[in-house]
Amino acid sequence: MKKKIGRQSFILPLKPRIVSSAAFVGNKEGDGPLGKMFDVVCKDDTVGLDSWEQAESRMLQSAVKLALRKIDRSPEDIDIFLGGDLLSQIISAGFAARELRSPFMGMYGACSTMAESIITAAMLTDGGFSDLSICGASSHFSSSEREFRYPLEMGTQSSPTSQRTVTGAAAVAICSSDYKIEDPFYSDIAVVGGTIGSVQDYGITDASNMGAAMAPAAASTICTHFADYGICPDHYDRIFTGDLGSFGTQMLYELCDAKGYDLSNNHSDCGMIIFSPDQNVMCGGSGCGCCASVLSARILPDLNSGKLSRILFVATGALLSPLSALQGETIPSIAHAAVLERKSL
Amino acid sequence: MKKKIGRQSFILPLKPRIVSSAAFVGNKEGDGPLGKMFDVVCKDDTVGLDSWEQAESRMLQSAVKLALRKIDRSPEDIDIFLGGDLLSQIISAGFAARELRSPFMGMYGACSTMAESIITAAMLTDGGFSDLSICGASSHFSSSEREFRYPLEMGTQSSPTSQRTVTGAAAVAICSSDYKIEDPFYSDIAVVGGTIGSVQDYGITDASNMGAAMAPAAASTICTHFADYGICPDHYDRIFTGDLGSFGTQMLYELCDAKGYDLSNNHSDCGMIIFSPDQNVMCGGSGCGCCASVLSARILPDLNSGKLSRILFVATGALLSPLSALQGETIPSIAHAAVLERKSL
Numbered sequence: 149m150k151k152k153i154g155r156q157s158f159i160l161p162l163k164p165r166i167v168s169s170a171a172f173v174g175n176k177e178g179d180g181p182l183g184k185m186f187d188v189v190c191k192d193d194t195v196g197l198d199s200w201e202q203a204e205s206r207m208l209q210s211a212v213k214l215a216l217r218k219i220d221r222s223p224e225d226i227d228i229f230l231g232g233d234l235l236s237q238i239i240s241a242g243f244a245a246r247e248l249r250s251p252f253m254g255m256y257g258a259c260s261t262m263a264e265s266i267i268t269a270a271m272l273t274d275g276g277f278s279d280l281s282i283c284g285a286s287s288h289f290s291s292s293e294r295e296f297r298y299p300l301e302m303g304t305q306s307s308p309t310s311q312r313t314v315t316g317a318a319a320v321a322i323c324s325s326d327y328k329i330e331d332p333f334y335s336d337i338a339v340v341g342g343t344i345g346s347v348q349d350y351g352i353t354d355a356s357n358m359g360a361a362m363a364p365a366a367a368s369t370i371c372t373h374f375a376d377y378g379i380c381p382d383h384y385d386r387i388f389t390g391d392l393g394s395f396g397t398q399m400l401y402e403l404c405d406a407k408g409y410d411l412s413n414n415h416s417d418c419g420m421i422i423f424s425p426d427q428n429v430m431c432g433g434s435g436c437g438c439c440a441s442v443l444s445a446r447i448l449p450d451l452n453s454g455k456l457s458r459i460l461f462v463a464t465g466a467l468l469s470p471l472s473a474l475q476g477e478t479i480p481s482i483a484h485a486a487v488l489e490r491k492s493l
Numbered sequence: 494m495k496k497k498i499g500r501q502s503f504i505l506p507l508k509p510r511i512v513s514s515a516a517f518v519g520n521k522e523g524d525g526p527l528g529k530m531f532d533v534v535c536k537d538d539t540v541g542l543d544s545w546e547q548a549e550s551r552m553l554q555s556a557v558k559l560a561l562r563k564i565d566r567s568p569e570d571i572d573i574f575l576g577g578d579l580l581s582q583i584i585s586a587g588f589a590a591r592e593l594r595s596p597f598m599g600m601y602g603a604c605s606t607m608a609e610s611i612i613t614a615a616m617l618t619d620g621g622f623s624d625l626s627i628c629g630a631s632s633h634f635s636s637s638e639r640e641f642r643y644p645l646e647m648g649t650q651s652s653p654t655s656q657r658t659v660t661g662a663a664a665v666a667i668c669s670s671d672y673k674i675e676d677p678f679y680s681d682i683a684v685v686g687g688t689i690g691s692v693q694d695y696g697i698t699d700a701s702n703m704g705a706a707m708a709p710a711a712a713s714t715i716c717t718h719f720a721d722y723g724i725c726p727d728h729y730d731r732i733f734t735g736d737l738g739s740f741g742t743q744m745l746y747e748l749c750d751a752k753g754y755d756l757s758n759n760h761s762d763c764g765m766i767i768f769s770p771d772q773n774v775m776c777g778g779s780g781c782g783c784c785a786s787v788l789s790a791r792i793l794p795d796l797n798s799g800k801l802s803r804i805l806f807v808a809t810g811a812l813l814s815p816l817s818a819l820q821g822e823t824i825p826s827i828a829h830a831a832v833l834e835r836k837s838l
Contacts, residue, residue, distance in 0.1 A: 150621075151620070151621040151622055152572070152621070152622060152623070152624070155572060155596065156572075156596045158622050198820065198821075199820050201816065201817060201820065202820070227497070227500060227501075228689060232601060235814070235816070236581035236582070236640075236814055236815070236816065237581070237601070237603065237812055237813065237814040237817075238601050238812075239812070239814045239816070239817050239822075242692060242812040242814075242825055242827075243817070243822070243825065245691070245692040245825075245827075246692040246693075246694050246825045249691060249692075250691060251500065251501045251689040251690065251691050252689075252690065252691055252692055252827060253600070253602075253609060253613065253689060254600065254601040254602050254609070254812075254827075255598075255599065255600060255601065256577060256582070256583050256599040256600065256601040257598075257599050258582065264598060264599070268598065268613065268617075271616075271617055271620055271622045272613075272616055272617075272620070274620060275496070275616055275617070275619060275620020275621070275622070276495075276496040276497070276620070277496055277497060277503050277616045277620070278497070279497070295581075344573060344596040344597075344598060345596065345597065346590070346594060346595060346596050346597055347587060347590040347591040347594075347597055348591075349591050467582055467583075467584070467587040467599075468582065469580070469581055469582040469584045469587075470581070471546065471580070471581065471584070472546060472582075472584050472588070475543065475544050475546065475547070477584075477588070480587055480588065480590075480591045482587075482590075482597060482599075
């Protein structure tokens with residue numbers, strides 16, 4: 149059976165299921181509009197450990213364990229843990245994988261990591277290579293600032309186009325349609341397709357304007373997806389981008405408009421959902437953990453309950469490197485998309 | 494059809510083919526025993542560019558293009574480019590993907606990246622999600638020293654257990670068994686199975702002893718592979734590890750011996766093949782580009798010519814982070830394995 153559609157898109161005839169998820173977030177995220185929907189809000193952003201990096205890894209590990217516990221499974225039961233984060237050598241995911249002792253495939257797609265992991269896991273599941281896998285992604289405001297921008301101790305002011313990296317980690321459990329699970333946390337969600345992104349670069353050099361760097365990647369993946377599938381934006385109840393923020397969202401609309409697609413009626417950006425404007429986060433939230441935790445806390449529950457029937461989850465990643473930025477390089481970006489729908493649809 | 498064997502291993506019933514490869518290496522690698530076998534030896538390790546990082550990315554990009562040119566294909570023809578490297582935010586692969594304009598899946602497995610990419614591409618191909626994909630990995634002595642150890646300008650002495658990061662990039666083209674290709678560069682090689690690694694950590698903290706950090710991961714993946722498949726080491730003409738070097742190889746033999754497997758008769762380490770002992774490289778070569786370029790320059794040609802019939806390619810990665818090392822963390826490692834054999838076998 150033909151599973152490829154066009155060059156970048158695919159369908160998943162065996163409809164792998166999303167059966168569980170969990171999200172751990174930080175204090176500020178807990179104070180936001182979705183605060184009550186996260187599984188755990190960590191009041192201390194070191195979660196009692198010695199460094200932010202250790203805290204981020206622990207949050208990811210905990211999210212994986214909780215997502216599995218919700219379906220009465222443990223890390224020994226998973227075939228593959230796929231995931232990554234923003235830190236060099238993806239240490240949050242690597243150290244989490246060490247503790248989980250599960251087969252591990254490290255992914256790097258910057259903030260697109262959750263979508264990259266989900267489509268990879270779903271294709272491997274559909275292909276018969278995994279019964280139960282778990283996808284995980286994390287980010288941490290303080291570890292990210294250290295990695296990509298300035299020491300927090302400097303107290304640098306945020307620029308108007310900047311976004312706040314979400315302190316959060318989330319995990320999503322994916323299983324084959326015939327995998328026996330007595331009491332799934334979600335009973336009605338399937339991954340039915342997706343689009344693999346290609347790297348885009350519009351020459352942005354400002355590390356405080358990730359939205360502008362990522363919008364072209366989101367537009368490219370979304371428009372390619374529509375063209376490959378032969379559909380229009382209204383095919384989906386809602387299209388969720390990862391972390392474009394308010395500036396990047398505006399740019400996305402203009403880029404898609406130029407290709408004949410009006411996204412303004414049914415699009416939401418996770419970076420704009422997770423914080424409220426009065427939380428002083430400039431253009432919104434960002435980071436691997438942003439769309440991952442919104443997916444777990446809001447999107448999946450809404451799909452499972454029937455509030456949403458079919459959505460496109462487009463996580464967007466800026467492949468920003470502090471080193472290459474210093475060497476005068478621009479910031480390339482990538483976005484991957486997963487089609488999630490009600491199994492009963 | 495059952496494709497999973499045990500928890501970590503799998504077989505590929507449709508036997509995706511490896512139809513081409515190419516390797517670009519640096520000067521010192523060109524002076525080594527495999528010198529004449531690489532496609533291109535770059536006499537200048539900046540390849541005329543402004544930084545080592547740019548040079549590494551260009552070498553990877555060039556390897557991808559050359560591997561495709563050998564089968565009369567161009568980057569527009571590939572469904573997915575899967576790959577990564579050792580640098581933060583895998584910039585070598587990311588920037589290469591930007592220039593290639595192909596769908597891109599970023600992988601991070603440190604020096605295990607080539608095997609991680611190959612098994613992922615092979616599973617996606619077997620699953621019907623890709624007709625032609627390309628796997629790429631690169632490393633560069635000078636960019637790696639800057640990333641992981643000391644500024645080269647310091648002139649630090651190498652410790653006896655250290656290895657020299659290979660300056661090299663390689664690409665491998667994988668296609669489905671029914672993909673039409675008029676004149677394949679290799680006509681007789683298939684990826685028929687593999688084992689996904691899990692993270693191992695024996696508490697090594699010395700960033701100059703990668704062999705010791707990686708040997709437990711290699712031993713874990715290899716012994717799991719034997720157990721899952723129900724085979725012994727002599728099932729393979731040869732077992733190639735990525736870059737354990739002489740110290741790590743000795744440790745691998747002891748760890749496998751303890752599990753009842755004698756590897757000493759048919760094992761080679763790419764890190765010990767690529768340089769000769771008189772090249773002053775201490776324990777041998779290392780880096781993503783080490784096993785990737787040896788795979789392309791020696792292993793695949795030997796398989797295609799019939800000199801080898803069935804091999805296990807086990808790339809080994811130390812998930813070393815300069816930051817977590819400073820925070821007192823140990824160095825976890827991972828190894829992924831691919832089973833390559835003559836299609837006509």
